[in-house]
Amino acid sequence: MSLTLEEVRHVASLARLSLSAEEETLMRTQLSAILDAVAELSQVDTSAVEPTSHAAGEVAPWRPDEVRPSFPPEKALGNAPAEVGTSFAVPRIIE
């Protein structure tokens, strides 16, 4: 399974990673090798097998609809890279 550079770029853009040209090439080689290695799964007959997405936890708890204290602003925004008032600030979003 060999990935094209375009595929690498597409996946990187889905993941919001701006890779350098070097990284793109490296990823292409390494991901291709890993995908080759994991391709062995296609040998396993899973036609009658249900997927397992949770290791355990058959019954999840439900919590009562009660309001709990939220963070004070110094906790909510304490790590914010940029803020205006009590809002997080980001580069302007253009629709």
Place this chain on the structure above:
Amino acid sequence: MSVADFQPVIGLEVHAQLLTRSKIFCGCSTEFGARPNAHTCAVCLGMPGALPVLNEKVVEYAVRVGRALECRINPVSIWARKNYFYPDLPKGYQISQYDQPLCEHGGLEIDGEDGPRRIRILRIHLEEDAGKNVHDPGGGDSLVDLNRSGVPLVEIVSEPDLRSSSEAAEYLKALRDVLVYLGVNDGNLEEGSFRCDANVSVMRKGSTQYGTRVELKNINSFRFVQKAIDYEIGRQVELIESGGKVTLETRLFDPVRGETRSMRSKEEAHDYRYFPEPDLPPLRIPAGFVERIERELPELPRAKLHRFTASYGLPAYDAKILVGDRPLADLFEQVQAVYRGPAKKLSNWFLGELLRLMKEEVREVGALRFSPAQFAALLQMVDSGELSNNAAKDVFAEMFRTGRDPREIAQEKGLLQTQDTGAVGAAVDAVLAANPGEVEKYRAGKKQVFGFLVGQVMKAMKGKGNPALVNAALKTKLGD
């Protein structure tokens, strides 16, 4: 060829906020209007290490919606992550449902263009809302407020069963009425607690092959639903007519210009990479849960409408207005239960005086100051002749304003018509004695004089004469 040669095919996706006190996966308040980020915690900020725990009320409300819309409730449904990046989406994914939603295969009856129609509902699933990005009009940064992040939503997806923009609007209204009746949503499109996206396509009449659909976003008022869809139908037909092709895309409705426009072409096509949410085991509905909720379901708007026309004998117009507001309909029934007079008469009061004053002053039924019994007593006073219709309106206005007893108000204002037959008799005697000529004329067959005599008696009684009693007494004394 024109729009008339094409058949529009429309499906709606409605996101409705569930009216819980706390968010779907954390204990933060869902209250509207707080300072930005005042209602946030580790979970709804997407802090490292934070994990979701489901609010039980959300399940209850969603099952209510599901059953009211005749859906099958899946005993096991799966939480899924919908992955995409946006500043208002703190975890980089939305917890939603995908492969196996909570509710499937329901329907909602609406008044279609050719009579009642059942619009099929494909699915209803649960998900969390995102936060809000505010774009500084001055062109500075965008600001992120995560108070809405984690507010519980149901997404209700219809089949593409709607055939015109007016049907779409009808469906949307009917759906909103149901949700409001269930007490799970406030039906407020403007504040965003009830939001609608539309999938619109057109095909040539007679064809069975659906055209390429376009998703319309940002339809945040009932007025716009019809406008947006009509614009889009026109656009698609024109495109096809001129030899073009409709492309699968998302378009935004611009209410100012009344048109839809393509959302700036994305860097890449949407690829949400849905997969089962590992932090939440499947949602399992315990035995008996659905049955309990079903037992507690209130009467739904359409059933109430039928009952109001059938058992109260109300015209459809009246019934629709009353049923359109569940508390108003409840109040109507409470007053009627005490009043027991003609329902249409009560309905006239509701549609007339009550709604008029509610528009001017209080607005909500819950905030009314008078009791159903007081309202009923007022009507009874009119029926028994103690109050004239006009005087009753004055009394009602005062009762509406103060919540005071109608009889007390009428007495104080001197509007009560006397029930004292002795006083009426004396007044009649006096009038007859003072107008011998007129009595003569009457007895000679000039029956029009009767009205004059009634007027004289009323004048003598300073308006407090009960017209029925005055009439009766006059007739007796004149020997009729």
Place this chain on the structure above:
Amino acid sequence: MGPTDLSMLELGRKLGSGELSSVEAVRACLARVDRLDGRVKAFLRVDREGALAQAEAADRRRTKGKRAGPLDGVPVGLKDLFLTEGLPTTAGSRSLESFVAPYDGTAVKLLRAAGTPILGKLNMDEFAMGSSTENSAFFPTRNPWNLETSPGGSSGGSAAAVAARMVFGALGTDTGGSIRQPAALTGTVGLKPTYGRVSRFGVVAFASSLDQVGPMTRDVPDCAALLQTIAVYDPADSTSAPVKAPDYLAEIEGGVKGMKLGLPREYLELPGMDPEVRAAVEAATRALEKMGAQLVPVSLPHTKYALATYYLIAPAEASSNLARYDGVRYGLRVEGKNLLAMYGRTRDQGFGLEVKRRIMLGTYALSAGYYDAYYLKAQKVRTLIKQDFVDAFRTVDAVISPTSPTAAFRIGEKVSDPLAMYLNDVFTLPCNLAGLPGLSLPCGLTRGNLPIGLQILGKPWDEARVLRIARAFEREHDFHRRSPPLGAA
């Protein structure tokens, strides 16, 4: 013999009797950190004042006769992905270099309630992705047994700190072997509990359906005692199981007589297995047999697919779990000309190469057109791997294997070859896929004087039996008492 040579429980007893104070214990640890950590580099942050203040509080509790439990006053360390309020929590990543957690995770709260002073935060592979601690964004940690070699990973800092006696015990996390493999490589005891036994709330997530918190200690009774402290049902973690933990120390000395121990034939046949490791593990199984256990060959036929399965599921979940490091609310932000540029640069500079590799792999495995062939397929094979264990546990009480195919390897040796590095986890990750408890304890030394680990896998919720088997072996051997040559005196 100084205080740091004591086990957690031994120190706890001396603290209880007043023979030693917690402040003395913390000072002894800090002295060792000062002397050794410049070379080992296990700590990302030492919280001297915090630990001393907690020790003083523990000592006050004792004088008032209000000890919080057997570990009250015993200093511990935390892998740096446990959120600690007011202290930096980096997960070994540039992206969280400046992140100060606004809350304590559940396991941390439980430790605080048990009275254990928290000495500091320990190095790890970035976001727990790695088997050597070389993927830490800050520096690699070295194995106290041989500073040229790796302590394993991803909980390498925790393992090295425990092995070098800089802390009495530590917490790690294990997603594919990240507690057991470093325990094996450093001659310590590490346990990955049953999935759902310990809360994950307040632990930086790598792969949510595989991650599990566990104890790392010098011997088996300490492991039981530390597990006891954290094995508490947590309603804040929907995957935490409402299963009450038994008294882990109660039956730990019960021995293995009559127990059936499964030897999976596929494990010993795996290529890349070091003959010294194989010999040590075979000797260990014979020793257990001598103690009265019955050795039963079992088959785990799908085990050979575990590596491929794991390297699809874990990166897929990670690609989603790490989406939150976007520079908006916390952590690193690298400004760009617009939002997309800010995202791309923040994440490119915030993450190291291995993390990016796994995000790429996971994103690919989940993306349109590949989901069924990769992610869904892996989930189905996971079912078969899980079923293999269910079948094996019909006939045996536990499964025995090596923890890692080799002893400690040299730093730099595998770092450029991801596939070679991934092979380290070949024995440990089936247990994560199946959600089972697994423990590693020292069972030998190579000729080069490097520790070898023995892995014991149990049935779900059967940590008590796993600990009992480990204790039986440990009682008759002294591998756990050997300390690394470094700073022995």
